[in-house]
Amino acid sequence: MGGHVEPSAHRVAMGRAVRDLRTGRGLTVRQVADRIGVSIGTVSAIENGHVATSTERAVELADVLGVRPERLLLGVVEPIRDERWRVASGEGEGAGAEHWRHYEPLDLDPALRGALACFLELGYHGSTMRGVAERAGLSVAGLYHYYASKQQLLVSILDRTMDELSRRTSAAQAEADEPWTRFARLVECQALFHSHRRELGFIGATEMRSLAGPARARIAQVRRQEQTRIDDEVRAACRAEAFATPLPHEAARAVVTMCTAIPQWYRHGGDSTPERVAQWYVDFALDLVQCDPALRPTSALP
Template sequence: MSNAPTIEWRDYDAPLLSPILQAALDNFVKGGFHGTSIRQLAGAAGLSVPGLYHHFASKHAILAEIDNLAMEDLWQRSVAALDDGDQAPLARFDRLIECLLLFHAHQSDLAFIAFSEIRSLQGQHREAHIAARDRQQKLLDEVVEQCVADGSFSTEFPRDASRAITTICTGVSQWYRSDGELTPADLAERYGVICAHAAGLPVK
């Protein structure tokens, strides 16, 4: 890996979704995928139903595109975070955890739908999501194992610790609110410490 990130992984100023997809996401968050009609999606996007079908073949195609963009954005940010600076295992772990927490705070609605509506994805789209999820998990598994190998972490169960940490990070999308006590940066700092201790970082 090089030491220069390919993207600004802490930057969330530019919207990820098009207006049509953002309107769909907002409706999926409110009513769920199955509880939202194609007519509701069209109306939220300021389109007729035929107009919406001009852009997407089905409601499922809209969900699949939202899911694909979410998983790819998280992957690109994660790879950039790992690449960005000190390559010591603990430093890489800290940046990856910061990246995961920032994503699930800044993109809480997007992350929530990507997680909760796996059940609604069909065929190749479901398979693609599972492959992307497993690829993402492997990044963290490897970093935790490296931290155990060099003595930074003391856990006897690195894979279990890694999955517990993933649960902590993804769980943020279920409760985080931008008008709450913590900014995304504050949350990343606080929960980053919690995640490190979950892997056996010695308490100083």
């Protein structure tokens, strides 16, 4: 005889945690659904405890919501990276015009740290789940408990990369009023990110080809949006006769390519700081677009 089946206590607790974290982050159901590649109905069903959630899906949700997967699986609402998320998003005490320039040590769970080390040393195709587990200090079974595949590890790393870069470039772009100054801030932000986060930038530049399916299309779209930010500011500055380049589209592509190549040569602890590299690259970029000398923004860098 059919009847209504009450959702399990575990599903209810996890669904409540997902909903509370999502609303606390200021995210809509659609935004969460788009980021993990499911329908709005699926996210609603998870939040209401109506469907079981696989470990792989829980890991994807945890990464979007800024908590460790084990906390979400246990239905624990308290976010581990809450204060850092608020500052990086321009909210809360300590946020402000300079927050996009401030970098704390990279915060990855042990599995992602192991995967990042493995991919940097051996490349995605040369890496194995066993090798990732060894670098993470986990058993292979423990690694599979939270990440179902090597592909999922790569997707999680690239999602983290693009989420952080997008938050920072949004803040940098919002800091200035004129397109030529916004352009300079965007270039500075890109250069800072690709030196401070050299490892993430390197994987982003070299392993996009290793992505498959919807994740590849989704992450590629975010990358295109980052390029579009600079495209738009170069075109606007050309219309205002602040930039004299006859090739704004090509110049904007060259600027982004120049910045994303920084991880190929930059090394932490070397002769140049990320801040100094950013100063150089802003100067290079303004020269490339033929910025009117009278309008060149005064750098905020030392």
